[in-house]
Amino acid sequence: MPPQPLDxxxxxxxxxxxxxxxxxxxxxxxxxxxxxxxxxxxxxxTGQHGVHFSQHLPVRWQLSDRPEHLPGLRRxxxxxxxxxxPAVGQLLPPLxxxxxxxxxxxxxxxxxxxxxxxxIMPAAAVPALFAGSARVLPTGGLFLLYGPFNDGGVHxxxxxxxxxxxxxxxDPAMGVRDSLELLTCAKAVGLLAAADLPLPANNxxxxxxxxxxxx
Numbered sequence: 757m758p759p760q761p762l763d764x765x766x767x768x769x770x771x772x773x774x775x776x777x778x779x780x781x782x783x784x785x786x787x788x789x790x791x792x793x794x795x796x797x798x799x800x801x802t803g804q805h806g807v808h809f810s811q812h813l814p815v816r817w818q819l820s821d822r823p824e825h826l827p828g829l830r831r832x833x834x835x836x837x838x839x840x841x842p843a844v845g846q847l848l849p850p851l852x853x854x855x856x857x858x859x860x861x862x863x864x865x866x867x868x869x870x871x872x873x874x875x876i877m878p879a880a881a882v883p884a885l886f887a888g889s890a891r892v893l894p895t896g897g898l899f900l901l902y903g904p905f906n907d908g909g910v911h912x913x914x915x916x917x918x919x920x921x922x923x924x925x926x927d928p929a930m931g932v933r934d935s936l937e938l939l940t941c942a943k944a945v946g947l948l949a950a951a952d953l954p955l956p957a958n959n960x961x962x963x964x965x966x967x968x969x970x971x
Contacts, residue, residue: 764835765802765828769872774808776955777871777902781813784951784963786866786898792816792845793866796892798885799873800850801825803832810845811836818861819850826850855885863892871902874938875920878929883941886964890945893966899947901962902955905935913958938962 786793792814800806800819810817819829829850836847851861855877868889874882889899904916911917911932920932939949947964954960 764832765825767802767804770802770804773871773902773956773959774805777805777961778809778812780953780955780961781809781869781900784898784900784953784961785813785815786896788866794818794863795867795869796820796861796863796865796889798853798855798868798870798889799876800829801872803829803836803850805869805871806847807832807836807840810847811840811843813845815845816848817845818848818865820853820861821850822854823852826852855888856881860888860892864894865892865897866894867898867900868893869900869902874901874903874933875923876930878927879931879933880929882933882938883944886938886941886947887945890947890966893947895966895968897966898950899942899964899966901938901964902959904932904959905938905962906932907935909934916958935960935962 785795794816796818797806798820800821803819806817806819809815821829833847833849853860870885874885893899904919906912906916911920916932923930942949942964946967948967950965951963952960
């Protein structure tokens with residue numbers, strides 16, 4: 757990996773998981789005829805995922821995050837444009853997005869992707885993440901949520917249990933989310949479970965598909 761400029765936000769976790777996630781996205785991202793898929797990334801953070809995926813996938817990748825992360829995202833995008841490898845897709849300038857607010861980008865997007873956000877945002881915001889994603893997806897569009905998850909309150913590894921305890925010690929509203937509770941959030945807004953993909957470091961990619969209205 758080349759040295760990172762000091763003014764760029766950087767995440768070791770993003771650097772480790774970007775390639776496994778890329779391989780999963782190659783399989784699961786929609787492929788509309790005659791145009792690249794339009795993907796909204798919720799909580800783009802350091803922008804490393806967006807840069808990597810747009811360099812290797814035929815997508816239009818829309819960065820978004822809360823206001824405090826936008827300057828770093830803009831620097832990341834500018835650096836990628838000036839120094840990155842030729843991109844297969846297109847990385848779109850970051851938009852401000854707070855999942856709890858109604859003013860999401862209009863879309864429609866072929867897919868919504870979010871990595872390592874559900875356990876950081878307050879528990880009360882998680883249903884809003886699902887509801888907002890459903891609003892900007894067409895029928896058949898995908899919501900892809902990556903991170904650590906437990907099942908019915910049971911952690912899938914000791915490391916995830918320790919991580920959950922660490923998060924809750926910082927803020928009781930944070931924590932590793934329960935996949936069954938997420939499924940309930942999804943069904944309430946017309947998102948149906950399509951896949952549960954195991955990924956390295958005891959993480960998973962949960963895939964939901966937008967059902968027809970009223971289905």
